[in-house]
Amino acid sequence: MSVLVFIDHADGHIKKASLEALSYGAALAAKTDGTAEGIILGTVNEELAALGKYGVKKVYQVKNESLNHLDAQVFTKVIAEAVSSTGSKIIVFSNNLSGKAIAPRLSARLKAGLVAGAVALPDTSNGFVVKKNVFSGKAFANISVSTDIKIIAINPNSYPVSAGDGTAEIADLAINVDPFKVKTVSVSKSSGEVPLTEAEIVVSGGRGLKGPENWGMVEELAKLLHAATACSRPVADSHWRPHNEHVGQTGIAIAPNLYIAIGISGAIQHLAGVNRSKVIVVINKDPEAPFFKAADYGIVGDAFEVVPKMIEAVKKLKGVA
Amino acid sequence: MKILVCISKTPDTTAKIAFTDNNKKFAADGVQWIINPYDEWYALVRAIELKEKDPSTVLHLVTVAGADADPIIRKALALGGDEAIRVNTDSHDSFFIASQIASVAKQGGYDIVFTGKETIDYNGSSVGGMVAELLDLPYISLATKFELNGTAATVTREIEGGEETDEASLPLVVSCQKGMAEQRIPNMKGIMGARTKPLKVVEPAATEALTTIVSFETPPAKAGVKLVPADNPAELIRLLHEETKLI
Numbered sequence: 001m002s003v004l005v006f007i008d009h010a011d012g013h014i015k016k017a018s019l020e021a022l023s024y025g026a027a028l029a030a031k032t033d034g035t036a037e038g039i040i041l042g043t044v045n046e047e048l049a050a051l052g053k054y055g056v057k058k059v060y061q062v063k064n065e066s067l068n069h070l071d072a073q074v075f076t077k078v079i080a081e082a083v084s085s086t087g088s089k090i091i092v093f094s095n096n097l098s099g100k101a102i103a104p105r106l107s108a109r110l111k112a113g114l115v116a117g118a119v120a121l122p123d124t125s126n127g128f129v130v131k132k133n134v135f136s137g138k139a140f141a142n143i144s145v146s147t148d149i150k151i152i153a154i155n156p157n158s159y160p161v162s163a164g165d166g167t168a169e170i171a172d173l174a175i176n177v178d179p180f181k182v183k184t185v186s187v188s189k190s191s192g193e194v195p196l197t198e199a200e201i202v203v204s205g206g207r208g209l210k211g212p213e214n215w216g217m218v219e220e221l222a223k224l225l226h227a228a229t230a231c232s233r234p235v236a237d238s239h240w241r242p243h244n245e246h247v248g249q250t251g252i253a254i255a256p257n258l259y260i261a262i263g264i265s266g267a268i269q270h271l272a273g274v275n276r277s278k279v280i281v282v283i284n285k286d287p288e289a290p291f292f293k294a295a296d297y298g299i300v301g302d303a304f305e306v307v308p309k310m311i312e313a314v315k316k317l318k319g320v321a
Numbered sequence: 322m323k324i325l326v327c328i329s330k331t332p333d334t335t336a337k338i339a340f341t342d343n344n345k346k347f348a349a350d351g352v353q354w355i356i357n358p359y360d361e362w363y364a365l366v367r368a369i370e371l372k373e374k375d376p377s378t379v380l381h382l383v384t385v386a387g388a389d390a391d392p393i394i395r396k397a398l399a400l401g402g403d404e405a406i407r408v409n410t411d412s413h414d415s416f417f418i419a420s421q422i423a424s425v426a427k428q429g430g431y432d433i434v435f436t437g438k439e440t441i442d443y444n445g446s447s448v449g450g451m452v453a454e455l456l457d458l459p460y461i462s463l464a465t466k467f468e469l470n471g472t473a474a475t476v477t478r479e480i481e482g483g484e485e486t487d488e489a490s491l492p493l494v495v496s497c498q499k500g501m502a503e504q505r506i507p508n509m510k511g512i513m514g515a516r517t518k519p520l521k522v523v524e525p526a527a528t529e530a531l532t533t534i535v536s537f538e539t540p541p542a543k544a545g546v547k548l549v550p551a552d553n554p555a556e557l558i559r560l561l562h563e564e565t566k567l568i
């Protein structure tokens with residue numbers, strides 16, 4: 001089936017989550033004897049033809065600079081038109097923040113069944129069934145989509161980027177872009193740091209760290225590992241750390257390759273936001289802390305003694321003085 | 322000003338997640354149900370704050386659920402809100418649910434529709450966007466702040482690695498997350514008052530579902546934790562480097 005992958009970008013660069021979506025789309029096309037194509041709205045400072053190495057034959061571009069900001073309503077109309085003119089049957093998004101804004105709208109507009117939060121390629125042996133995360137990472141559901149057009153939003157960090165050879169043909173799509181009803185007035189990014197939702201490694205601290213003045217070692221370890229920092233809910237609620245670092249059931253859900261939890265008990269609501277991490281490391285002085293049950297590696301010990309030694313060991317490993 | 326807040330019921334955050342009926346159904350026996358935290362703490366409380374600022378605001382709640390959701394919707398009314406509408410049907414298809422909410426919203430003519438960021442059971446993060454499309458309204462997703470000046474809204478939403486502030490005119494659909502408001506506990510007056518607030522039950526509009534759940538799975542159990550002695554954190558770093566190859 002012909003697959004169309006939405007390519008998301010910010011600040012002139014294509015997001016890694018979209019490279020995952022492209023790799024997923026290409027594998028899906030191969031599995032269903034179709035071809036994979038991409039669609040990008042707006043402009044980037046990257047060579048689009050190079051996206052061919054992720055397996056897409058063609059990239060459609062709607063070159064209109066107003067599309068460098070997101071208005072889900074406008075984007076949905078543009079993509080819906082592209083879907084009808086390209087005859088695509090499966091639309092793939094990353095289930096990142098943009099995907100969450102657009103994919104549901106597109107689903108309602110096209111009456112196309114949506115699986116948001118997919119974690120694997122569909123099973124096409126009997127219909128079209130996609131596995132997705134449910135119950136905040138505590139279970140999976142297999143969702144059957146029977147509509148003619150299908151939409152899949154693949155969770156970030158659930159499908160590996162696979163790059164080969166190949167260049168994509170670039171085709172300009174002339175689609176009328178409606179005036180925006182949502183106007184972006186300002187954008188603020190925490191500069192220099194790794195964004196939490198895109199980080200491959202996350203170092204996180206809990207109430208066991210006693211107070212905000214003790215976060216220096218968390219930040220130092222994170223910096224050495226090119227990691228983002230996170231925290232438990234009470235830490236954010238006590239304003240020891242900013243709200244956007246709060247992970248868990250009611251905070252941000254993350255799925256890094258490595259999650260290092262320091263002085264966090266591992267309450268079920270905390271786990272709900274981090275249990276999709278590939279490897280979990282727990283540092284806690286209480287051997288009975290529930291987090292150890294969900295961990296791959298652990299140290300039962302005092303964070304104030306253990307973490308500085310971890311920092312020393314990482315410095316040695318990386319050859320930093 | 323008329324505001325509609327979408328309220329869903331979810332298992333308590335500590336509920337055991339298990340399945341019955343050949344893994345086709347969630348094992349609901351003995352499960353405590355709560356208002357989906359994003360709907361309660363962020364969407365509803367922010368709407369209540371807006372009503373407190375402008376008492377002429379009409380605040381309605383809507384849930385698409387069977388009668389077993391009545392205690393949840395009463396609890397939501399105890400926090401605030403003038404009346405609730407329950408669309409009497411049980412469904413896990415986001416489009417079906419969104420169609421019901423859109424049909425209630427069309428009849429009510431609301432200026433703002435608030436939803437939560439996502440339900441903590443089905444994690445679709447979808448219903449808000451679908452409602453917006455069905456109503457052909459702008460949609461601001463994953464909002465962390467919402468300010469109103471007449472009919473002009475200033476909304477901050479999460480983007481990768483930061484935040485973006487947007488402006489839009491009402492009517493508008495907004496999905497809410499942490500930052501919008503702080504959790505509140507219903508007081509006695511609210512609880513007593515909620516008993517007499519109208520809870521209208523309406524039958525669902527005819528719509529199709531676009532997806533169906535075939536089965537559930539629980540993730541394989543972890544192999545168990547590998548513990549490293551506290552006096553040798555360097556060994557942990559070595560394992561992470563050599564075994565997992567992640568650092």
Ligand SMILES: Cc1cc2nc3c(=O)[nH]c(=O)nc-3n(C[C@H](O)[C@H](O)[C@H](O)COP(=O)(O)OP(=O)(O)OC[C@H]3O[C@@H](n4cnc5c(N)ncnc54)[C@H](O)[C@@H]3O)c2cc1C
Pocket residue numbers: 205206207208209231232233234235246247248249250251262263264265266267268269270273283284285286289301302303304334358
């Ligand atoms: C509806 C609901 C939603 C929730 N959502 C979330 C959520 O999204 N995210 C979230 O995190 N929580 C959430 N919670 C709260 C959750 O239940 C826990 O209360 C919270 O996660 C505990 O945070 P903590 O582990 O930092 O603190 P604590 O539970 O106080 O644990 C501190 C840990 O640090 C250890 N410790 C102490 N000193 C040291 C030391 N010197 N060295 C090493 N270890 C030490 C202790 O042994 C303990 O295990 C939610 C709760 C509810 C009811």
Ligand SMILES: Nc1ncnc2c1ncn2[C@@H]1O[C@H](COP(=O)(O)O)[C@@H](O)[C@H]1O
Pocket residue numbers: 327328329330357359360364383384385386415418422435436437438439440443444445446447448449
């Ligand atoms: N059955 C429902 N009834 C009312 N509102 C709902 C229902 N399901 C979802 N919602 C709303 O839509 C939001 C997103 O839900 P979901 O798309 O399932 O993650 C929730 O936070 C609720 O505000």
